[in-house]
Amino acid sequence: AQSVTQPDIHITVSEGASLELRCNYSYGATPYLFWYVQSPGQGLQLLLKYFSGDTLVQGIKGFEAEFKRSQSSFNLRKPSVHWSDAAEYFCAVGNQAGTALIFGKGTTLSVSS
Amino acid sequence: DTAVSQTPKYLVTQMGNDKSIKCEQNLGHDTMYWYKQDSKKFLKIMFSYNNKELIINETVPNRFSPKSPDKAHLNLHINSLELGDSAVYFCASSPLGTGSTGELFFGEGSRLTVL
Numbered sequence: 049a050q051s052v053t054q055p056d057i058h059i060t061v062s063e064g065a066s067l068e069l070r071c072n073y074s075y076g077a078t079p080y081l082f083w084y085v086q087s088p089g090q091g092l093q094l095l096l097k098y099f100s101g102d103t104l105v106q107g108i109k110g111f112e113a114e115f116k117r118s119q120s121s122f123n124l125r126k127p128s129v130h131w132s133d134a135a136e137y138f139c140a141v142g143n144q145a146g147t148a149l150i151f152g153k154g155t156t157l158s159v160s161s
Numbered sequence: 162d163t164a165v166s167q168t169p170k171y172l173v174t175q176m177g178n179d180k181s182i183k184c185e186q187n188l189g190h191d192t193m194y195w196y197k198q199d200s201k202k203f204l205k206i207m208f209s210y211n212n213k214e215l216i217i218n219e220t221v222p223n224r225f226s227p228k229s230p231d232k233a234h235l236n237l238h239i240n241s242l243e244l245g246d247s248a249v250y251f252c253a254s255s256p257l258g259t260g261s262t263g264e265l266f267f268g269e270g271s272r273l274t275v276l
Contacts, residue, residue: 080263086202091165091251091269099262136202142263148194148217149265151204 050075052141052152060158061129069124069155071139079141081122082149083113086136095137098122109133134159164188165268167252173274174242181238182271184252191257192216193235194265195227198249207250210235211257242275249273 053072061067073079080099084092096107103115113124122139136156140149165186174180186193194217195207209217210229224240239246249272253265 082264084267091267092204092253092265093267094264097262097264138204140265144263147263148206148209149263150206154202154204 050141050150052139052150054137054139054152054155056155057153058156058158060160062160063131064128067124067126067129067133067157069137069139069157071122071124071152072120073122073139073141074120075141075143077143080143080147081113081115082140082142083107083111083122083124084138084140084151085109086138086154088135092138095124129157129159131159131161133157163268165252165254165266167250167268167271169271170269171272171274173276175276176242176244178242179238179240180242180273181236182250182252182273184235184237184268186233186252186254186266188254188256188266189233190254190266191232192255193229193232194253194255195235195237196251196253198251198270200248204251208235208237239273242273244275247273247275 051074082097083095095111098105098115136154138154139152142149167184192211194209208227212232213229226238229235249270251270252268
């Protein structure tokens, strides 16, 4: 079955500390992988995506993610978290343009001062 | 110019009523979607249309009926609303064709509350 697992429901990090959000996927075909961020009361904004090529991808707002096929993972990282990064983060998988994405259940990020 | 716009943003109604949510995208995309986000923030695909044709219809009660008058619009009509229909409904679109990477572009959501 196709699925996305985000093992951490809620993470709190101190402002300025590094961040890693975990994502594992189960997908029969070559995956297209995405991280989206949702601020309270807002829609989903794409942070970054992977579909081929370099397995380390850079995104907006200083985020990066690394695709590891052997581990079926696509973890999101940021070296120094800002208070404005507090939001809900979703990992998603698809397999080609036009396919509906399957989302993980999300990780809530809180940032402490 | 908002790329994917939904109306209304908030909708409060009584059980048993019928309501519609409208979605429009000005990105020229071929495919549009409806997702439901429940109270635990889980996002689940409901429907997908490609150039006005229904291509995904997940196990959604038939009280929910999508309609796509043209490829820029996808509306969602819900009959006989139930308490469990309370959620945020997101419209999204994506392009097809060479160079597309499968990214979905989301609207800001429509929060439906059924009393």
